[in-house]
Structures are given as structure tokens and as C-alpha cells.
Amino acid sequence: MKKLNALRTFAAATAVVGLIAFASQPTNALDAAGSFGVGSDAPALDVEHWIQDGNGFFKPVTDFQDGKVYVVEFWATWCGPCIMSMPHLAELQNQYRGQNVQIVSISDESPEEVNEFLKQESDEEEKTFGEITSAYSLTTDPDRSAHADYMEASNAAGIPTAYIVGKTGKIEWIGHPMGMDETLEAVVNDKWDREAYKKQYEQEQRLQQAIEEISMLAGAGKFDDAIKRIEEEISKTDNEDLKTNLKDFRYSLMLSAGQINEEVVGYYKKQVEEMKDNPMALGQFGYSLVGVSQQGGKIGPLADLAIKNLAPVVDKAEAEVQPLLLNIMAQLSQIDKKLDQAIEYQEKAVEASGERQKQRMELYLDELKSEKESG
Structure with a gap:
């Protein structure tokens, strides 16, 4: 996996306009019947191919043994976040080696695909992926029986997803493997409150479903209905962290709807x-404002707010990102009907651009100059 350079990081950060994530980590929605989730009995594993065994330390697992803790994680060779989680899984397995903790990572690809992947070298670690994952049990299950028993049964949104199986064979926790450290420690040391987490988890799933409904309303341009719906969820939620994030989402919807009142301006x-x-x-914020304007929304004084705060720090960004930030400032200036200022920023964007960027930047500069000449 190649390292993300600053330009790709910026592009990823600004890919989604106008929406604020409501949870601190990925969540997985329960199915309609709620038949499988936290507190359920963990299904036995029917995995076809065990490829890594912790350098001979672990045996294949079918039924979970009482008194032992397991992490069942789902991954794939094509999944970037899965690959990024591998060193962390290895670190956790080494930390708990000899303490009756076994990590079992399951793909649904062919053994040939997985083995070929394990021969590749990671730019991050300067090791092969086979060396990185050698600490824990790495497997593949092409018939997807384990995937059906876990991922489909819990209606999980995607990979990587990890399930912590506790000492009594119950599902203790479900989530992203990078976010399970404290939970795993608590489960191993018999300090985990499964029932309290189950309540929180199920509330998060209900909110996840509500957010999907709200996003559909917003996507259809029904912003008033979406805002009303999210205000209903805020009134029903007793988790302060979730309530704060829901309020953030509400302001994002109001911004997308062009509802720029004193409350919204004060928040931003x-x-x-x-x-x-x-x-x-700041560039991400400015980009989201441009997106709102392009969709017909009004951003009022927020354009000037973004420009005034971004201008002093552009030169602190990496060189290849600076033209993009200057371009955002030029677009915001155009929206704010300050064409001289827009042209000034876009000229700087052209000057700072590499050859591949320069032509696109020059086209926009020509557009600004033409607009100014036409009055």
C-alpha cells in the first residue's frame, strides 16, 4: 500500500461536501429483527483455509473455548483500511500472547490471492505483509460461511469489522479494529460492562438508521424535513457525545440549505x-462552502470568514496543496462578488501550480478576468 501524499489526503478530506459524521468510529446497523449483535452467542467458525498461525503458536478455531477471548475480524487484500489495521492487530496479539487471546482475521478471497498479497512489501513497515501479519491467525473463507454468520447476520456496513468474543462465548463488542484496545483490555481483565455497551451500541444503530433517512431527505432537497427529523433525534438522545455530533450535523444541514442566520454564523x-x-x-471548510454555493445555497458572511482565516496559513500547507487552497479562496471571493480579490488569489494559484495543474488553474483565471471585463 502506497503512502498517501498531501494532495491525495486533501482530495479525500474534501470528497464529501456539507455532511459531518455523527459517530466517532464506524458503526454497524442491526437487522430489522435484531437477531444478532452484542450479547448474542458467537457462531462457531467454519473457515476453510488457515494461512498464518502466529508462527505456530495458535491452532485453528471452530468452537470458542470457555475462559478464552477471541477477536474475529473481517478483511480483504483490496481494502486499504484493513491493510492499515494489520500492524495494530499484530501489536495487540503480541501484547496478549500467552493470555488466552487469539485474533482470527478472515478474508473471503482465494488462498492464491491472499498468499500473493502476503509476499508484497509494505512501504510503511518495510516488511512483507506476511511478516507483518505473522503474529496472529490470518485466514480465508471463500465460501463466505463465516461472513454470513457474522457480517450478514449483524448487517455490518463494511470491512474491516471486528467482533470481540468474550470468555463465555458471547459477542462483547462490534466495531472497527483500530478502536477496540480499551474494550479488549476490559474484557480480558473481566472489567467490561457488556449491558451498558449494548444499550449504547443499539442507540448508535438506531441513530445510524435515522441519519441515513435524514441524508436521503437532504439529498432530495427536503432540507426543512431533514432538519426537523434531526431535531427529533436530538430530543430523544441521552448520550451527550452523540447529541453533540447530531447538533453538528444539524448545522451542516442548515448550511447546505443556505439557512445562514446568526445562530449558524456563530457556530461556524x-x-x-x-x-x-x-x-x-480550513480548506475543507472553504471547499464545503463552495459546494453549497454551487448547489444554489447562500453562504453569506461565511465566505469572508473562511478567506480571512485561510489566507494567513496557506504557506503552512505543503507546496502541492497550496494551489488548491488559493483556488478555493479565489472561488469564495468570486461568490462574495470580489472579483479583484478572486483574480489575485487565482494568479497566485497559477504561479504555485505544477505543470499538470497549471492549465486548469489558468482556465479559471481567464474566466474570472472575462467576468470582470464584462462587468
Whole structure:
């Protein structure tokens, strides 16, 4: 897996316009019947191919043994986040080696595909993926029986997804493998409160479904209905962290709807103050404003707010990102009907661009100059 350069990081950060994630880590929705989730008996594993065994330390698992803790994680060779999680899984397995903890990572690809992948070298670790994953049990199950028993049964959104199986064979936790450290420690040391987590987890799933409905309303342009729906969810939620994130989402919807009142402006002033030394975050905010405007929304004084805070920190960004930030400032200036300022920023964007970027930047500069000449 290649390292992301700054340009790709910026593009990824700004790919989704106008929406704020409501949870701190990926969540998985329960199916309609709620038949499988936290507190359920963990299904036995029917895995076809065991490829790595922790350098001979672990045996294949079918039934989970009482008194032992297992992590059942689903991955694939094509999944970037799965690959990024591998060193962390190895670190956890080494940390708990000899403490009756076994990590079992399951793909649904052919053994040939997996073995070919394991021969490749990671740029991050300067080791092969086979060496990186050698600490834990790496498997593949092409008939997808394990996938059906876990991922499909819990209606999991995607991979990587990990399931912690506790000492009594119950599902203790479901989530992203990078977020399970504290839970795993608590389960191993008999300090985990499964029932409290189950309540929180099920509330998160209900909210996830609500967010999907709200996003569909917003996508259809029904912003008033979407805002009303999210306000209903805020009133029903007793988890303060989730409530805060729902309120963030509400402001994002109001911005997307062009509802720029004093409350919204005040909120985003606070947000911008928190990111004042972060050009990437400010660029993402500015890009979202451009997106709102392109979709017909009004952004009012927020354009000037973004420009004034981004301008002093552009030179702190990596060189290849600076033209993009200057271009965003030019677009915001155009939206704010300040064409001289827009042209100035776009000229700087052209000057800072590499050869491949320059032509596109020059086209927009010509557009600005033409607009100014036409009055």
C-alpha cells in the first residue's frame, strides 16, 4: 500500500461536501429483527483455509473455548483500511500472547490471492505483509460461511469489522479494529460492562438508521424535513457525545440549505477558531462552502470568514496543496462578488501550480478576468 501524499489526503478530506459524521468510529446497523449483535452467542467458525498461525503458536478455531477471548475480524487484500489495521492487530496479539487471546482475521478471497498479497512489501513497515501479519491467525473463507454468520447476520456496513468474543462465548463488542484496545483490555481483565455497551451500541444503530433517512431527505432537497427529523433525534438522545455530533450535523444541514442566520454564523465562527492554525481543515471548510454555493445555497458572511482565516496559513500547507487552497479562496471571493480579490488569489494559484495543474488553474483565471471585463 502506497503512502498517501498531501494532495491525495486533501482530495479525500474534501470528497464529501456539507455532511459531518455523527459517530466517532464506524458503526454497524442491526437487522430489522435484531437477531444478532452484542450479547448474542458467537457462531462457531467454519473457515476453510488457515494461512498464518502466529508462527505456530495458535491452532485453528471452530468452537470458542470457555475462559478464552477471541477477536474475529473481517478483511480483504483490496481494502486499504484493513491493510492499515494489520500492524495494530499484530501489536495487540503480541501484547496478549500467552493470555488466552487469539485474533482470527478472515478474508473471503482465494488462498492464491491472499498468499500473493502476503509476499508484497509494505512501504510503511518495510516488511512483507506476511511478516507483518505473522503474529496472529490470518485466514480465508471463500465460501463466505463465516461472513454470513457474522457480517450478514449483524448487517455490518463494511470491512474491516471486528467482533470481540468474550470468555463465555458471547459477542462483547462490534466495531472497527483500530478502536477496540480499551474494550479488549476490559474484557480480558473481566472489567467490561457488556449491558451498558449494548444499550449504547443499539442507540448508535438506531441513530445510524435515522441519519441515513435524514441524508436521503437532504439529498432530495427536503432540507426543512431533514432538519426537523434531526431535531427529533436530538430530543430523544441521552448520550451527550452523540447529541453533540447530531447538533453538528444539524448545522451542516442548515448550511447546505443556505439557512445562514446568526445562530449558524456563530457556530461556524467557533468551528473556524478551533481550526485557525490548520490550513487543511480550513480548506475543507472553504471547499464545503463552495459546494453549497454551487448547489444554489447562500453562504453569506461565511465566505469572508473562511478567506480571512485561510489566507494567513496557506504557506503552512505543503507546496502541492497550496494551489488548491488559493483556488478555493479565489472561488469564495468570486461568490462574495470580489472579483479583484478572486483574480489575485487565482494568479497566485497559477504561479504555485505544477505543470499538470497549471492549465486548469489558468482556465479559471481567464474566466474570472472575462467576468470582470464584462462587468
